[in-house]
Amino acid sequence: MDYFIGETLQSFREFKNMTIEELAEDICTEEELLLFEKDKAFPTLEILHKLATKLKIDISYFINVASKSTINYTTAVIQIVDRYKRERNYHAIFNIVKRELNNPAFGDPNLKQFLIWHKGICVYYLHNDLEQAIELLYEAISITNSANLNLTERETEILNSIAILHYENKDYENALNIFLEALTNLDKLPHIVNHKVKIRVLFGLSQVFTELGKYEESLTYCYKGIDLCINEESLYCLNEFHYQMGENYVKLGDFEKGKECLDECLHLLKLEKKTGLIEIIQGEVKKLLTNA
Numbered sequence: 001m002d003y004f005i006g007e008t009l010q011s012f013r014e015f016k017n018m019t020i021e022e023l024a025e026d027i028c029t030e031e032e033l034l035l036f037e038k039d040k041a042f043p044t045l046e047i048l049h050k051l052a053t054k055l056k057i058d059i060s061y062f063i064n065v066a067s068k069s070t071i072n073y074t075t076a077v078i079q080i081v082d083r084y085k086r087e088r089n090y091h092a093i094f095n096i097v098k099r100e101l102n103n104p105a106f107g108d109p110n111l112k113q114f115l116i117w118h119k120g121i122c123v124y125y126l127h128n129d130l131e132q133a134i135e136l137l138y139e140a141i142s143i144t145n146s147a148n149l150n151l152t153e154r155e156t157e158i159l160n161s162i163a164i165l166h167y168e169n170k171d172y173e174n175a176l177n178i179f180l181e182a183l184t185n186l187d188k189l190p191h192i193v194n195h196k197v198k199i200r201v202l203f204g205l206s207q208v209f210t211e212l213g214k215y216e217e218s219l220t221y222c223y224k225g226i227d228l229c230i231n232e233e234s235l236y237c238l239n240e241f242h243y244q245m246g247e248n249y250v251k252l253g254d255f256e257k258g259k260e261c262l263d264e265c266l267h268l269l270k271l272e273k274k275t276g277l278i279e280i281i282q283g284e285v286k287k288l289l290t291n292a
Helices: 006-015 020-024 030-037 045-055 060-065 073-086 090-100 109-127 130-144 153-168 172-188 195-211 215-231 238-251 255-271 275-291
Strands: none
Touching: 006 030, 006 045, 020 030, 020 045, 045 073, 073 090, 073 109, 090 109, 109 130, 109 153, 130 153, 153 172, 153 195, 172 195, 195 215, 195 238, 215 238, 238 255, 238 275, 255 275
């Protein structure tokens, strides 16, 4: 996505008496920053956010002048938060949420819901406060659904976050009930826009059943998840499902089938070029097979 902010970027840098070297440090190369200022290259939203933070200005200064782009401020913030969530950078998300909660641009219920949802996630991972985190997540759902009935896709995604936090806290029974509730809600919907939501719920169920020692039930949800990935032509969570299947088969005593699934998990990681994860998973596989 192209957005023309070069002149504005250069003006703020000069106003703040910063050199190219000073602004670019730890964000991008000096050559890249020069290209950004000349509108010959375009920063990612993440880089744009870092530049704005370093300049001590609101990113909206850039978004508002990007008249040749379809991007808007709230969309930019949501994309940045989603990017940080994938990187598990909860400190960055929390700082954004705190700043934007009082921003009138996020007054729309769905936008406010997004912020409260991610505030709850951050409270758990940064402060280990499960009770407050769960309270915030249910508050987020109630913004658009006070009765907590017939949840929408977004509301169900937040419910899934609640289940994940219970799982992370090793409260498997509560996690199981909430994952099942989330799946029931999704199955009631006439259409699902983002199938990753259902894939995440199915994967959560496969994990919690494994932790409860119910390996056959876990396999059922693994296969359902893999079928959905194939139908949607998506690699999303596919390696995770194969790892979970491998763990289940090993614990059921079927080492040949288990190793086959674990090898497929590693193969998928290579296809996705997730080199950082391959060594970690290889270690987990070795540990799993050794302890079996």
